[in-house]
Amino acid sequence: MPDNSASRFADSGLAQAEFERFFARHHRELARLAYLLSGDRGSAEDLTAEVFLAAWQRWETVWAADQPFAYVRRIMVNLAASRLRRITTERKRLALVYAGTSQTASSPDPAATVDVRAALLRLPVRRRACVVLRHAFDLSEADVAATLGVTVGTVKSQTSKGMAQLAKLLEGPVNERWEG
Amino acid sequence: MTQPERPDRAARDRMRQDRVAAQLRQAARSYEPDTERIRRMIEARSADVAVPERSTPRRIGSRTVLWPALGSAAAAGVILAVAAAGAPTSSPETPEAPPPTSSTASAVTPSDSPKPSTSLGSATSDVRPVSPSPSHPGSSPATGSGHGPSTPASASVSVGGIGGGPVISTGSTALGTLNVSTTVRAAVGSDVTAADLGAVWAAVAGQDAAQQQHAAAAPSALGLQPMTGATLADGPFRVGWQGGTPKASGTSSLWLRASGSAGQDAGVRVPVRYQSLPATARFFIAVEGGTARLRFEGGGHSGYANLPQCTTQCLLVVDVAISGPSTGKGPSGDLTVDVRPTGPAVAGVAAATLHY
Numbered sequence: 037m038p039d040n041s042a043s044r045f046a047d048s049g050l051a052q053a054e055f056e057r058f059f060a061r062h063h064r065e066l067a068r069l070a071y072l073l074s075g076d077r078g079s080a081e082d083l084t085a086e087v088f089l090a091a092w093q094r095w096e097t098v099w100a101a102d103q104p105f106a107y108v109r110r111i112m113v114n115l116a117a118s119r120l121r122r123i124t125t126e127r128k129r130l131a132l133v134y135a136g137t138s139q140t141a142s143s144p145d146p147a148a149t150v151d152v153r154a155a156l157l158r159l160p161v162r163r164r165a166c167v168v169l170r171h172a173f174d175l176s177e178a179d180v181a182a183t184l185g186v187t188v189g190t191v192k193s194q195t196s197k198g199m200a201q202l203a204k205l206l207e208g209p210v211n212e213r214w215e216g
Numbered sequence: 217m218t219q220p221e222r223p224d225r226a227a228r229d230r231m232r233q234d235r236v237a238a239q240l241r242q243a244a245r246s247y248e249p250d251t252e253r254i255r256r257m258i259e260a261r262s263a264d265v266a267v268p269e270r271s272t273p274r275r276i277g278s279r280t281v282l283w284p285a286l287g288s289a290a291a292a293g294v295i296l297a298v299a300a301a302g303a304p305t306s307s308p309e310t311p312e313a314p315p316p317t318s319s320t321a322s323a324v325t326p327s328d329s330p331k332p333s334t335s336l337g338s339a340t341s342d343v344r345p346v347s348p349s350p351s352h353p354g355s356s357p358a359t360g361s362g363h364g365p366s367t368p369a370s371a372s373v374s375v376g377g378i379g380g381g382p383v384i385s386t387g388s389t390a391l392g393t394l395n396v397s398t399t400v401r402a403a404v405g406s407d408v409t410a411a412d413l414g415a416v417w418a419a420v421a422g423q424d425a426a427q428q429q430h431a432a433a434a435p436s437a438l439g440l441q442p443m444t445g446a447t448l449a450d451g452p453f454r455v456g457w458q459g460g461t462p463k464a465s466g467t468s469s470l471w472l473r474a475s476g477s478a479g480q481d482a483g484v485r486v487p488v489r490y491q492s493l494p495a496t497a498r499f500f501i502a503v504e505g506g507t508a509r510l511r512f513e514g515g516g517h518s519g520y521a522n523l524p525q526c527t528t529q530c531l532l533v534v535d536v537a538i539s540g541p542s543t544g545k546g547p548s549g550d551l552t553v554d555v556r557p558t559g560p561a562v563a564g565v566a567a568a569t570l571h572y
Contacts, residue, residue, distance in 0.1 A: 052382050052402075053382055053402030053403075054402075063249065063251060063254060064248075064249055064251075067247070067249035067254065068244045068245075068247055068249070069244075071243075071244070071247040071249070072240070072243060072244055077247060077249070077250070080247070080249065081249060081250055081253050081254050081257065082257065084249065084254050085254050085257035085258045085261065086261070088254070088258055089258055089261055151239070152236070152239040152240060152242075152243045153243055156240075156243075167240065168240065168244075171233075171236070171237040171240045171241070172237075172240035172241050172243065172244045173244070199232075199233050199236055199237075200229075202236045202240075203232040203233065203235070203236050206235075206236060206239065
């Protein structure tokens, strides 16, 4: 006897309502993750839309997950990694489009923000993901490992290397103060 | 003259890492996504993607609403369309299995909205009469006497605000000559404001089950009464009102709720005294960890409607349209609506309204 529960769920208004709530609650954080992974707002929003569509396509699985948001975040990271080439191309193109737009910045130090974004883009994408998830979004090493599908040891080493690389690229005054 | 102590290499590394981490967090916060742009992209692309996974791939026609009110009730006009083309193909970017739960994840993963059960079968047009007792024409003001056969409910309230969610199920049942139609919607948001309340309403605003205060414009017309096992608790809805008694205005996040494990008569009773027909009673109901049933009793007859199965918590707006033989000014009468959780489920009511 065929199980129609999935189709019932998909057809139901309840699924739509839950998806709507999920979008409202999480799109901002996912877009910010995409922003740091991709390096520009155009690609970030493109990626975010794509991730939500992917989530909707398998919404029942997403919703059945222990942590639906963690599941969708994993989709985000995987999409970003596999499409890095396209995103990089788009970034170059969109950089021209958005060059004249103002940053919606709450940052008191926009220059530093731009610097760190530029520095991030010089990291390999998986290392970048480790650094961003661990330090920009405060995920535990275990959660980063689960999101990326790698071991905790890999997360530790990649994060450490990534942070060292970023620090070297940024070379802030804190370092200079003691390393004269 | 003393020299400042030079931190060791480990300390310097930590300072450097902290600084970079602060810059990363700042970079993330500096970006405010263009929600509308994301919506538009989803809308544009959704025409090319399949509907959510289903065990039996099938086409569902030309376009289906993906979600009707993205982000807010104000955006209810934003309709995302999905043209189904069978089952979705597996995406290499999509993880095969959810990541494991981690105790630390909650810091970055806010608790999600309640999960509905994957089975909504019991909620679909599942309104049935229950052992109708012999008809007693004229014995109840609910039914009147000497009227013709019952007609389908024709009353409906305008849907807006929290009630604007998608319809989950509908159904109807006849209680003698009284017709009761039920429409279950998923609540959009959790705030019930005065705009959602009709001229007659009741909200749970008391301190305990025994001394609950119903802030109601017409307490005799609508009540919220505890049945077996019902208690007051902080609930998922927040109800705001004006012009009520005994408290003229206020807000309350209380709900009257019961667990089905308390026994067969566990639940919340809402006596509805309508002055004319058709009339529609609206209930702001939440169900947790299972399902619940609405039991109707009026005119010496009874019937019921099943609510959706909810694995965690579902916020529902349930309209019960009551119609009688006369579609104009009809007789006054009483309909008792019990919200009864089933098994271990918890169900309750935050507010009820009555519209004509």
